[in-house]
Amino acid sequence: MQLYTYYRSTASYRVRIALALKGLDFTAVPINLLVPAGGANRQPEYLAINPQGRVPALRTNDGELLIQSPAIIEYLDERYPQPPLLSKDFVARAHERAVASIIGCDVHPLHNSSTQNLLRQWGHDETQLLEWIGHWISQGLGAVEQLIGDQGFCFGELPGLADAFLIPQVYAAERFKVSLDAYPRIQRVAALAAQHPAFVQAHPANQPDTP
Amino acid sequence: MQLYTYYRSTASYRVRIALALKGLDFTAVPINLLVPAGGANRQPEYLAINPQGRVPALRTNDGELLIQSPAIIEYLDERYPQPPLLSKDFVARAHERAVASIIGCDVHPLHNSSTQNLLRQWGHDETQLLEWIGHWISQGLGAVEQLIGDQGFCFGELPGLADAFLIPQVYAAERFKVSLDAYPRIQRVAALAAQHPAFVQAHPANQPDTP
Incomplete structure (x- = not known):
């Protein structure tokens, strides 16, 4: 591939x-x-x-x-x-996909490079951009914090779809200086992922085009 | 339910x-x-x-x-x-879901009421809002136009997941005065949906809370 x-x-x-x-x-x-x-x-x-x-x-x-x-x-x-990246149970799958969709639909597209570029063209400066980005990341992570579980990865001992969406969003939060203090569950998942070989291998710091 | x-x-x-x-x-x-x-x-x-x-x-x-x-x-x-709303073939399903994601991730969240409200708070007027909305809808529908088929609904004779995302986006395009002239395939799908009982039943004009 x-x-x-x-x-x-x-x-x-x-x-x-x-x-x-x-x-x-x-x-x-x-x-x-x-x-x-x-x-x-x-x-x-x-x-x-x-x-x-x-x-x-x-x-x-x-x-x-x-x-x-x-x-x-x-x-x-x-x-x-x-x-598998999803549970077998239909309702559990829906909860896992909901977390993925919150990040994939309601957070990331609001702050990706296309959106940032249009805001710049509209005259907004970098300070305003960080405010905009922080608004959407905080809203989305605040909802995710209420939906994921109390231990392990987002929905259990093994990582899955929700984690594959959440961990890159945590990376973006850190990049754009958005505090994670209000999200202890998300912090717990991020700490687990930081030690997991698949997440380490996929990290932006470890790619062939990393500067 | x-x-x-x-x-x-x-x-x-x-x-x-x-x-x-x-x-x-x-x-x-x-x-x-x-x-x-x-x-x-x-x-x-x-x-x-x-x-x-x-x-x-x-x-x-x-x-x-x-x-x-x-x-x-x-x-x-x-x-x-x-x-079924998705084909059985894995690749076909991926193409169907890609159209859904273009609309669900890269178009709609850029112009939904939350985003419009924040742009208004930032001092943008209704003319600018229409320009913003038109930008994202045109970009997304331009891509969808290249991905869907030449006859029937998005991907064949029967409607499915991609149509369930596309038709509401066409409704939003019309609401926000975005031209569909450049998208003959999308216009064809919209014309079919306008005659289909399920799409008529689901239309915003036919809901209990329609003003």
């Missing part, structure tokens, strides 16, 4: 966690979002791979091109079911 | 489509997001149901409370598998 990825894209980071949890090998194809003359993601070559011009994209072992991290992770879990 | 819903919330509208496609009965519990003194969604009574204070939320027949429309729709498809 080939993963079109950018080291500190949290959506790429989620898919890297899922691949690592399942022990799946892949080749990283770095897509630099921050080239001054326009990111590699906006070039025709990459737009032919992903018409959205976003990362990640996954080329499967059968040569199929998949986009959108939630769709890619569900694909990986269906195609390579062991170890 | 009980669905906590608001007539023109596109996330509620998605779940209403999924319920209608499966022929599932439910009681609508209207949550008015636009009460002048603070939406019903921000009251303690509703925050106990959904700590995010967003709609929709679903109370299942077993009394379980589920939140986040992507998670609720996947639950419905797993718990009530007929008719």
Whole structure:
């Protein structure tokens, strides 16, 4: 498999966690979002791979091109079911997916590079951007804190879908100086992930395109 | 089942489509997001149901409370598998979920009422808001147009997950005066949905809380 990825894209980071949890090998194809003359993601070559011009994209072992991290992770879990990223129980799966959706829908898109760039074009400065980013991260993590469990990873002793979304969001919170003090459960999950080989392997600090 | 819903919330509208496609009965519990003194969604009574204070939320027949429309729709498809909202093939499912995620992650959260309210607090006027909204809807629908098929609904003769996300987004595009001229495939799907009983039943014009 080939993963079109950018080291500190949290959506790429989620898919890297899922691949690592399942022990799946892949080749990283770095897509630099921050080239001054326009990111590699906006070039025709990459737009032919992903018409959205976003990362990640996954080329499967059968040569199929998949986009959108939630769709890619569900694909990986269906195609390579062991170890599972979701519980078997329908209601438990819904709770796990709800945490993923809070982060994937209501937090990250509000502060990713596209959104930050449009806010800059609209005249907002870096201080205002940090305020904007902090608003959405705090709202989302505040909800997640109430939904996850009291021990282990988000929903038990083993990491899964919710953790694959939460840990990259914690990384973004730290990057943008958003306090995690109000979220002891999230801090507990983050501390466990920091010691887990799959999460370490997937971390932005450990990628081929890490500066 | 009980669905906590608001007539023109596109996330509620998605779940209403999924319920209608499966022929599932439910009681609508209207949550008015636009009460002048603070939406019903921000009251303690509703925050106990959904700590995010967003709609929709679903109370299942077993009394379980589920939140986040992507998670609720996947639950419905797993718990009530007929008719299916996703193909059986893993890659096809990934393409269907990718369209849902483009809309659910990269379009709708950028223009929902929470985001509009924060932009207003930041001093942006209604003209600027329409520009902001149009930017994200056009970007997302432009990508979706390239990903869906040449006939029928998004991915074939029968409607499914991608359609349940796309049709509410088309409704939002019309509400916010975003042109659909560049998207003939999307227009075709919208025309089919306008004649389909499940989509008609789920439409914002036909809800108990429609003004």
